[in-house]
Amino acid sequence: MSVGAAPGWDRVHAVVREDGSGEVHIGGIPYPVYMTTVGQARSEVMRHVVEHAAAVGQPVAVSASGPEGTSELVVHPNGDVQQAVAFPPAAPADTPFPPMPDPRSPAVSQGPAVPSPVIGNPFPPQPAGSAHPPSAPERDRRSFLVEERGDDPARHGMRGVLSRIGVHVPPSAEERAERADEAAVAQHWPGPRTVAVVNGKGGAGKTPGTVLLSSVFAAHGGSGVVAWDNNQTRGTLGWRTEQGMHDATLHDLLPQIDHFLGPTAQLADLAWYIHHQSRDRFDVLRSKPMVLADEQRISSADVDAIHAVLSKYYRLIFIDSGNDESDPMWLRMIDHTDQLVVATTTRDDHAEAGALLLEALAARDPRSAELARGAVVLVSQADPKATPAEMRKVARGYRSLAREVVTVPFDPGMVDGRLSLRSLRPATQRAWLAAGAAVARGF
Numbered sequence: 001m002s003v004g005a006a007p008g009w010d011r012v013h014a015v016v017r018e019d020g021s022g023e024v025h026i027g028g029i030p031y032p033v034y035m036t037t038v039g040q041a042r043s044e045v046m047r048h049v050v051e052h053a054a055a056v057g058q059p060v061a062v063s064a065s066g067p068e069g070t071s072e073l074v075v076h077p078n079g080d081v082q083q084a085v086a087f088p089p090a091a092p093a094d095t096p097f098p099p100m101p102d103p104r105s106p107a108v109s110q111g112p113a114v115p116s117p118v119i120g121n122p123f124p125p126q127p128a129g130s131a132h133p134p135s136a137p138e139r140d141r142r143s144f145l146v147e148e149r150g151d152d153p154a155r156h157g158m159r160g161v162l163s164r165i166g167v168h169v170p171p172s173a174e175e176r177a178e179r180a181d182e183a184a185v186a187q188h189w190p191g192p193r194t195v196a197v198v199n200g201k202g203g204a205g206k207t208p209g210t211v212l213l214s215s216v217f218a219a220h221g222g223s224g225v226v227a228w229d230n231n232q233t234r235g236t237l238g239w240r241t242e243q244g245m246h247d248a249t250l251h252d253l254l255p256q257i258d259h260f261l262g263p264t265a266q267l268a269d270l271a272w273y274i275h276h277q278s279r280d281r282f283d284v285l286r287s288k289p290m291v292l293a294d295e296q297r298i299s300s301a302d303v304d305a306i307h308a309v310l311s312k313y314y315r316l317i318f319i320d321s322g323n324d325e326s327d328p329m330w331l332r333m334i335d336h337t338d339q340l341v342v343a344t345t346t347r348d349d350h351a352e353a354g355a356l357l358l359e360a361l362a363a364r365d366p367r368s369a370e371l372a373r374g375a376v377v378l379v380s381q382a383d384p385k386a387t388p389a390e391m392r393k394v395a396r397g398y399r400s401l402a403r404e405v406v407t408v409p410f411d412p413g414m415v416d417g418r419l420s421l422r423s424l425r426p427a428t429q430r431a432w433l434a435a436g437a438a439v440a441r442g443f
Contacts, residue, residue, distance in 0.1 A: 009061045016041045016066040024048040053077040079173040181437035186220040189443050192311040196319045196337040201353040205343035205380045210320035215280040215421035216436035224315035225282040231322035238286035240419045244275035249288045257305040267313050300332040307336045339442045340375040345382040346390045358401045375402040376438045381410040404438040
């Protein structure tokens, strides 16, 4: 269906390239996109457009260019996309877009992507009448192996009620967005992935971030997820998770490294050293917070050894880090990291510490700079009195520093005691799912 574009609507220019890169120009500001496939880039571009449409509260006129050509679209705040038949006058042809930076440059950063419906291909298919049209049999025959599948019926809200009584109702835009995030965290990638949750200030939310991200990936992607407390100074991961039938820590595992890297070791043997979370289905490798740091010092070589074992037996490793960014243990963790997550609250000192950390990593070496550019920032409302405006302020401040920013509302279930994803409010669980999807998009 085509629709006319009203003169007062904002005009957005979007470009997607065959290598998975692209950009969105909103209000003259370019937002770069760096993905691995054209389809992923299109979805990421449309996330930016839908976010902008929701922010201005009205449809947005989009000139979208891709490998197959250019199309004029109207994107609505709820994620609906329609073909446009008329647009307001475009900018003069001789007005160039700002030059886009090289994605390999340390200066490149990308704004946050907000969870939104997975949009179908907004770019037009190759027009009919090509130079080599298919023969009649090729054009008419449909493969027996191709099976198109629409959306499953709605599960939530009134739509879900109707579906349960036999009326097939498609999911809402919000539910489609949730399903897209579930699909993102449910993937299995070739080879293990390591995620480090960092901030140089204590109390910034590193441990809740480690626990709840581990829970999200285990809940939707299955087993093979471990959380590791890589902390010299009283790491609290063990205090906020379920204890197994023993009190073993990583210090008990270290003398057994050669065994677990050898050919006779079995995954079940690790049960003597890790603590399984019976509700949230992931494992925890604890530190020993009851002992002074100088009595349990961990070296860079120890970090290498532990990571080698966990990489052998787990597909996803989430690391809860300490506060000393100069510690060789902390720096070696960064060398093993595939995805960086900065945890912060709305407190100014937490937010500033996280920003300074990203800037320091950007100057450390090329690989650390790449981690910083691709970081995900989690802004938690740890203080129930913090306002939405304060959350938005911190999120905006990280737009130029990280790939994505996700905000998490206040939840009393995150304040003290043992953490469990299923014990949190539905809105909080949804926010952590969005955070997991943001992490998954970096793998």
